[in-house]
Amino acid sequence: MSLLAIIGEALRALRLNRLRTGLTMLGMIIGVAAVVLMLAIGQGAQTMVNQAISSMGSNLLIVVPGATSSGALRSGSGAVQTLTMSDAQAIASLPSVKATAPLITGTAQLNYGANNWSTVVTGVTPDYFEVREWAAESGALFTEADVRSATRIAMLGQLTAKNLFGDEDPTGKMVRIKNSPFLIAGVLAVKGQSLDGRDQDDAVFIPITTGQRQIFGNQFPGTIRFLMAQAESAEMMEEAEAEMNQLLRQRHRVAEGMENDFTVRNMAALTAVATGAAKVMSIMLGAIASVSLLVGGIGIMNIMLVSVTERTREIGIRMAIGANRRAILMQFLLEALVICILGGLAGIAIGIGGAWAVSEAVGMVVVITFGTVVLAFAFASGVGIFFGFYPARKAAALKPVEALRYE
Amino acid sequence: MTPLQNTASGEPLIKVESLCKIYSLDSGAAGNGNGNGNGTVNSQVLFDVSLSIHRGEFVAIMGHSGSGKSTLMNILGCLDTPTSGHYWLDGNDIASLSDDELARVRNRNIGFVFQGFNLLKRMTALDNVATPLLYAGVNRSDSRKRAQALLHQTGLGKFAAYQPNQLSGGQQQRVAISRALVNNPQLILADEPTGNLDTQTSREIMEIFQQLNREHGITIVLVTHEDDIAACTRRLIRLQDGRVVHDAEVPA
Ligand SMILES: Nc1ncnc2c1ncn2[C@@H]1O[C@H](COP(=O)(O)OP(=O)(O)O)[C@@H](O)[C@H]1O
Ligand SMILES: [Mg+2]
Numbered sequence: 001m002s003l004l005a006i007i008g009e010a011l012r013a014l015r016l017n018r019l020r021t022g023l024t025m026l027g028m029i030i031g032v033a034a035v036v037l038m039l040a041i042g043q044g045a046q047t048m049v050n051q052a053i054s055s056m057g058s059n060l061l062i063v064v065p066g067a068t069s070s071g072a073l074r075s076g077s078g079a080v081q082t083l084t085m086s087d088a089q090a091i092a093s094l095p096s097v098k099a100t101a102p103l104i105t106g107t108a109q110l111n112y113g114a115n116n117w118s119t120v121v122t123g124v125t126p127d128y129f130e131v132r133e134w135a136a137e138s139g140a141l142f143t144e145a146d147v148r149s150a151t152r153i154a155m156l157g158q159l160t161a162k163n164l165f166g167d168e169d170p171t172g173k174m175v176r177i178k179n180s181p182f183l184i185a186g187v188l189a190v191k192g193q194s195l196d197g198r199d200q201d202d203a204v205f206i207p208i209t210t211g212q213r214q215i216f217g218n219q220f221p222g223t224i225r226f227l228m229a230q231a232e233s234a235e236m237m238e239e240a241e242a243e244m245n246q247l248l249r250q251r252h253r254v255a256e257g258m259e260n261d262f263t264v265r266n267m268a269a270l271t272a273v274a275t276g277a278a279k280v281m282s283i284m285l286g287a288i289a290s291v292s293l294l295v296g297g298i299g300i301m302n303i304m305l306v307s308v309t310e311r312t313r314e315i316g317i318r319m320a321i322g323a324n325r326r327a328i329l330m331q332f333l334l335e336a337l338v339i340c341i342l343g344g345l346a347g348i349a350i351g352i353g354g355a356w357a358v359s360e361a362v363g364m365v366v367v368i369t370f371g372t373v374v375l376a377f378a379f380a381s382g383v384g385i386f387f388g389f390y391p392a393r394k395a396a397a398l399k400p401v402e403a404l405r406y407e
Numbered sequence: 408m409t410p411l412q413n414t415a416s417g418e419p420l421i422k423v424e425s426l427c428k429i430y431s432l433d434s435g436a437a438g439n440g441n442g443n444g445n446g447t448v449n450s451q452v453l454f455d456v457s458l459s460i461h462r463g464e465f466v467a468i469m470g471h472s473g474s475g476k477s478t479l480m481n482i483l484g485c486l487d488t489p490t491s492g493h494y495w496l497d498g499n500d501i502a503s504l505s506d507d508e509l510a511r512v513r514n515r516n517i518g519f520v521f522q523g524f525n526l527l528k529r530m531t532a533l534d535n536v537a538t539p540l541l542y543a544g545v546n547r548s549d550s551r552k553r554a555q556a557l558l559h560q561t562g563l564g565k566f567a568a569y570q571p572n573q574l575s576g577g578q579q580q581r582v583a584i585s586r587a588l589v590n591n592p593q594l595i596l597a598d599e600p601t602g603n604l605d606t607q608t609s610r611e612i613m614e615i616f617q618q619l620n621r622e623h624g625i626t627i628v629l630v631t632h633e634d635d636i637a638a639c640t641r642r643l644i645r646l647q648d649g650r651v652v653h654d655a656e657v658p659a
Binding site: 002005008009012016313314316317318319320321322323324325326327399400401404 | 481484486487506507510511513514515519521525526527528529530538539541542543544546547586590
């Protein structure tokens, strides 16, 4: 008997029991949809983390004031003012360090015409954009000269630019920050979300000196909020960390055996943790969803076993008119497989729809790859073959005379 | 490729020798057999049955209920295996055939007709008749054509699209006969084919069998309770408690 004819017989049998076929398929649909949805969410989270990490800039170390273990760190922004501009310059001259970017931050209100927008104002040097690997999308970055002369000049993040200017090009326009007029030098490229979930495009950057003198006037002159340092290479991260610790202890005159009054954070270690966590979450979501697929598979086995028992006489008749064991096996196996494949396809469609709904409803990033779809489909077929095989073999192993006598 | 090699026509089509069939039952189940003390009871249904049937014969098997007629027919139809003894079909030792080869023999060489018709439910008469052809590897359209021709031959041409539950007993048995004939078998085995039918319908069914035997030379072995059905055949074998007690020509 040709495979096509057997598929025909299997489809006919499934059509005869529409309700049962539908309900069995439902188990499969839910299982596959859950797997697709969970993988989409998991991979979305991974993508988000990876984007945040790559948006950070590479080989990054961050130095913040205050000891790691003391309460000082907790006291938040600017409470401890132990880092200075000259610390940053000293670190920049270390052999393992390529560049440093000292920065100060605060929030301020921006006005352009009738529009106003409250956002984070960050005072930086041009090195900041190098360390963050952040280019200007329009206009040009402000320069070292602007920093030296504390010019009132600003770079806008994409979101800030959009909120203040709409479709207008802000470059060359004047904006008021805390009521002081600033010339907009340009708009930065899109950066996206940071690891802690902030929108990095909601920002405005001004020369650090301008910030110190004119915007955040209450700060000690020359102190900075924290600094970023870029190591020469990924291999030199740890060396840079050690050198920076040593240099800053020296500069801050931290006595032997005393705790640092600053903390150096190696971002490579942090990103490894974040990537790992996202991966684990992705795997766990997939594993949880697979359980429903397993339950769907058991449902199929259950129904197929009932079906084999119910149709024992039919099997006997088919054997009496010439069906061999393979034909019987294939018929029942294909019935299970058809349920799984149709259920799997519907499940994939519903999973994709669900993922889209989730991303629309809660703004979560979801990612559906070709691999996910192939995996879900393969899983569904695998479940069909695995759970359909036992009932099918049971049917095929019946003795013709006994099957015929079955009431 | 047929598992049955056609041997010299002098050979009988069916030859059985010292056929025995013993059923093993769990103890507790009633039976007139001998306990073997192992928790099972053996009950012997066929004792040393030997007989030969030649091509073109038309044989009736009679006997009381429980005398082993169906058991013998199932063995002849390769649906069951004897506990001991030999069975040659067209000169081929059935015991030496694999499961697949037996399926092929049932498909190509034998047509089985049952008392209860045994049609596939919720399938049209046409599809019922065509199914053995599908198992023989014939494509769907050719098999439907052939099935239609056979339904026509048994007088059911107009009922091709009917399902078994829409047909009378006699019509269902005609469908079953068409199905048995669809692969041109040499042998038709019919276990009480008229058992569920009224006298008039039985006579019509018997006419079909007689015609198949007379005009197409098909060998027919038929089990019956009724003397007038047996009278339509040309040889009568009587079974009693699993033994052949009578084997003679039916006087014309
Ligand atoms: N599968 C079986 N297991 C046990 N005993 C059986 C089985 N099939 C038939 N028998 C017994 O074998 C005897 C002969 O049965 P059967 O061949 O059907 O008789 P008949 O067709 O002549 O009425 C009966 O006593 C019956 O109970
Ligand atoms: Mg019987």
